[in-house]
Amino acid sequence: MEYQNVTLSLPKEVLRRAKHIAIERGTSLSGLLTHLLEELTRREDEYRRAKEYHLAMLDELDLATKGNATWSRGDLHDR
Secondary structure (H helix, E strand, C coil): CCCCCCCCCCCHHHHHHHHHHHHHCCCCHHHHHHHHHHHHHHHHHHHHHHHHHHHHHHHHCCCCCCCCCCCCHHHHHCC
16 A cells, blocks of 8 residues: 655644544554544445445336326325
8 A cells, every 4th residue: 555645734632632542542643544534435435335326226116107296295185
């Protein structure tokens, strides 16, 4: 895996707390951020794949109306 350096500007208190979390987890700040960003991108990829899968399923679903409702909202609520 190829790495690239980045520069971040963070509020001092956030940085201080993040460094403490990294120490508690036995990693560096860079390692902590890498883990968090990998998890974020993995979840986004999973969401995108699930969305594409379910949209494809909807395209195959036959609702018999072909998207054209033959009733009005009022018809559905007539008593």
